[in-house]
Amino acid sequence: MTVRLSSRVDSLRPTAVNSILAEVRQLQAEGRELVSLMRGEPDFKTPAHIVDAAERALRNGRTGYPDNRGEMPLRQAIADKLHYDAGTEVLVTTGATFGIWAALTAILEPGQEVLLPDPIYDAYQSPIALAGGVAKAVPCSIENGRFTLHAAALDASCTPNTRALLLNTPWNPVGTVFTRRELEAIAEVVLRRGLVLLSDEIYEAITYGPHEHVSPISISPELRERTIYINSFSKTYAMTGWRIGYCAAPAAITQAMFLVLQQSSRGPATFVQDAAAEALRGPQECVSAMRAEYAQRLQRLRQVLDGIPGCPVLDPEGGFFAMVDARGLEQPSIEIRRRLMRDHGVVVAHGSAYGPSGEGTLRVSFASGGATLEKGLQRLREGLLAR
Numbered sequence: 001m002t003v004r005l006s007s008r009v010d011s012l013r014p015t016a017v018n019s020i021l022a023e024v025r026q027l028q029a030e031g032r033e034l035v036s037l038m039r040g041e042p043d044f045k046t047p048a049h050i051v052d053a054a055e056r057a058l059r060n061g062r063t064g065y066p067d068n069r070g071e072m073p074l075r076q077a078i079a080d081k082l083h084y085d086a087g088t089e090v091l092v093t094t095g096a097t098f099g100i101w102a103a104l105t106a107i108l109e110p111g112q113e114v115l116l117p118d119p120i121y122d123a124y125q126s127p128i129a130l131a132g133g134v135a136k137a138v139p140c141s142i143e144n145g146r147f148t149l150h151a152a153a154l155d156a157s158c159t160p161n162t163r164a165l166l167l168n169t170p171w172n173p174v175g176t177v178f179t180r181r182e183l184e185a186i187a188e189v190v191l192r193r194g195l196v197l198l199s200d201e202i203y204e205a206i207t208y209g210p211h212e213h214v215s216p217i218s219i220s221p222e223l224r225e226r227t228i229y230i231n232s233f234s235k236t237y238a239m240t241g242w243r244i245g246y247c248a249a250p251a252a253i254t255q256a257m258f259l260v261l262q263q264s265s266r267g268p269a270t271f272v273q274d275a276a277a278e279a280l281r282g283p284q285e286c287v288s289a290m291r292a293e294y295a296q297r298l299q300r301l302r303q304v305l306d307g308i309p310g311c312p313v314l315d316p317e318g319g320f321f322a323m324v325d326a327r328g329l330e331q332p333s334i335e336i337r338r339r340l341m342r343d344h345g346v347v348v349a350h351g352s353a354y355g356p357s358g359e360g361t362l363r364v365s366f367a368s369g370g371a372t373l374e375k376g377l378q379r380l381r382e383g384l385l386a387r
Ligand SMILES: Cc1ncc(COP(=O)(O)O)c(C=O)c1O
Pocket: 040, 094, 095, 096, 097, 098, 121, 168, 172, 200, 202, 231, 232, 233, 234, 240, 244, 245
């Protein structure tokens, strides 16, 4: 007799990356060689001084249970960066992934809505559902070569049942970095509607040209009171596999998230927390060097992909993804993505995986560089030209 699974699981969906990977593995099993420009995984090694700190911590016996809120030296480093109270307003989490989960679980009542700009990182919907909430897409469109979220669209999406807005700046997948003015307009809606803002700032260190990351917590004290700040070491310090991130929020919210954390992960490994403290306190040249390398990769991407008829590249302001606006091909993005994979051996993500407003676009990652990027871009160009 088969085991009956919880109906809660029915609301969960595999992430776009995992669904595409399943197709990739199938083709690879048939002997196909594929180049991936799909994942959001930096190809840099974690900087040596951070690895050294972890090694030192291990040798010094830092292998016991961590303080479940986060080891104090790390919490203090986070508090100093963000100007929050290390004792009551900071929580160290197993990646931003756990921070998102803890935040949603701490604030949602069953059936309450969470607004998500559409298209957006697709691993928000399932935790919203698991926490009893309902994800509600706020349609966004490409304006002047850039995906734009209008405060008026946010406002129009609100109902008496809307509890929160989940924002991500720089915005994955579309590459928009919200300006202070845009954030002020969004803040006005959040405050007037009495929402909670969940602010995922995992790409904060990766911005280009004149675009600068502005954190919503800097907009006003009133907004900060209603914001759960979520961040991670994964992208900024190339530490995806270390599984460590952090949150900051007013004390009562942090306490509720801490209660959630105690029932599950109980925080990242102690020696990993020591390494993360070194990441924040130590030299930051590694971060600027990675940003400069991403900027060069982006330039190369533009050189190869610019000028393909009907497929302009949207210039990302931040993050390490570029969106190709392939609406000119007049085909569903999933079909274009499959054709590129099958006939041209290059893997990208289809925009509709991130919401209906992403239809017609393709997300191209330049988190990997070197030969992977070069080969992948050439194949992509050839595939988009072939139609
Ligand atoms: C917007 C966004 N938030 C969160 C995450 C997950 O981060 P972490 O590795 O810290 O769990 C990702 C990873 O791709 C992401 O793109």
